[in-house]
Amino acid sequence: MTESRDSLSVQELTEEEQDRHRVYMARQPIFDGDLEVYGYELLFRGSGQADQAEISGSAGAGEAATSTVMLNSIMEFDLENLVGDRIAFFNLTREFLLAGTDLPFSSTNVGIEVLENSKVDDDLLNALEHLALLGYEIALDDFTWGPGADRLLSVASMVKLDIQDLDREELPRIVAELQNKQVKLVAEKVETHEEMEMCRRLGFDYFQGFFLCKPTTLSARRLPESKLNTLRLIAKLQEPDVTPAQLEEIIQHDVTLNYRLLRTVNSAYYGLAVKIRSISHAVVYLGIPTIRSWARLLVLSGLEDRPSELVRLALTRARMCQLLTENLSDEASEAAFTVGLFSLLDAMLDIPMDRILPQLPLDEPLIEALETRDGPYGRLLTAVTRYEQGEWDEIDHDLYPVERLTSAYMEALAWAREQYRALMSG
Structure with missing residues (x-):
């Protein structure tokens, strides 16, 4: 991750789009x-x-x-x-x-x-x-x-x-x-x-x-083994240099994830022309980024003791962060998506963020964003959460114009709804 800008700028809208979204x-x-x-x-x-x-x-x-x-x-x-x-x-x-x-x-x-x-x-x-x-x-x-x-x-x-x-x-x-x-x-x-x-x-x-x-508790109690296993699985999926064979092994090792991923990629949401019969077939046909992304989402959506709205909110944040950086490099856009998705990991796992981040192979700018909201990705995440919570006067509108924020938010809501449906169908 080599993005060196102090702040992440947003994609421009046409005048017609700006008029529609100035609210x-x-x-x-x-x-x-x-x-x-x-x-x-x-x-x-x-x-x-x-x-x-x-x-x-x-x-x-x-x-x-x-x-x-x-x-x-x-x-x-x-x-x-x-x-x-x-x-x-x-x-x-x-x-x-x-x-x-x-x-x-x-x-x-x-x-x-x-x-x-x-x-x-x-x-x-x-x-x-x-x-x-x-x-x-x-x-x-x-x-x-x-x-x-x-x-x-x-x-x-x-x-x-x-x-x-x-x-x-x-x-x-x-x-x-x-x-x-x-x-x-x-x-x-x-x-x-x-x-x-x-x-x-x-x-x-x-x-x-x-x-x-927010997490239910911020105590220093011993982490439940189930939550630790989830965190370890997310960490493995997040490895930047994972090979197709390694990704296949990670997914196949988790029987539930293996089953749900195959059901998801074969669902009506994808509408693939061929039936995907194995994880290796899925990796070849859809590529590592797509399979890694779906596996990550399935792991988080499978946390049965957490409210479903938490998953929808994480999806919305992730997509909104991604949309606001889509004029930058693919690497920066993927990093923005990850920051948005992981911004609620502490609430999803009931584990303080400072105990989660050391377990994840994330670049320093992403850790900085998730832990202290500093750096370009931290400022992006702050703008997204402030918009989501109606704290609109607190947003730097020179960096994030209202029409762009509203456009990204509405598109992210629609995307998150469809993604959640697809996840639940798996």
Whole structure:
């Protein structure tokens, strides 16, 4: 790996592509108690706007992106690409709700979040009752008890509580009062697994936050043999000078990996003209890079005790990093993919990153990126994770223009969804 630039520049877009993508767009998963994705809150912002994004119906729309821009963006990028078969939650302003604008999406996969600063009166309640009758799920965002709260609860099916903004000693009482209102409770801004377990014990139904991206524990306990074996297998697959014979031996040594890889390459996703009957045949027919990549993904997707969303997120990061460097060398682009994919290894294996990296044959720039987020690949990974988490003001837009980031993110989501389907078919 010889990339020596201080930062990795992104591929240019045409003017038409830039116009289409001058909007920030990301999603945050909402998990159920089994850590399966219930839905996604969609985050938006126009590139010239100061605040994160609700869909607004106000004529001036100075405080947020306008409804037209946002709805057109969602339709262009395709709601299925954004959320698959899960529920998409939108933040809608009072102005938009009162305007009576029809949402161009089926109520079966859309939830409406009512902002906490919305004035509660008969007009708003009538609008929400109409949407609820149409089948839209009504969620109260950053809910606090105040004027009109009881009336809102009469039409809502879900309440979201920012656990970082509420007194922890008061939280049990608040939860108990809301449970009496027969609404589902979402804990927002859950940052650690300990907070998630606390919220689960209190009776929350759903959980939203970045806790999934962190290891369950950072203790110095002895690593389970199963996790060590997974790490050793990843390390062997990562060897830069692996020969076809060595790659075949590595894969065949793991019976499950051998079986799943053959099933995957013979799946409808690939649509090969010939049936691949052995790993050696696969290496010859598809090449070392492809087989190494698929084997690596299959190993990570086979971690049965980890949430599936973690694998999808790692795939999305990897592809987005790769897309943002595709104008550079193949070597740099592959390195960027590896950094994105491995950025969640600590969460996947429940092993601190500083205990993982010494086991992997990675070049120093990649180790630097994964351990401290320094160097060109570290800055790339930082930009990608900040975009993904909606921290858009923290991105260096001279290096990473908004239109390029959005384009790469949307393409990465679609790619990750298809890759995950193919992996699961194996």
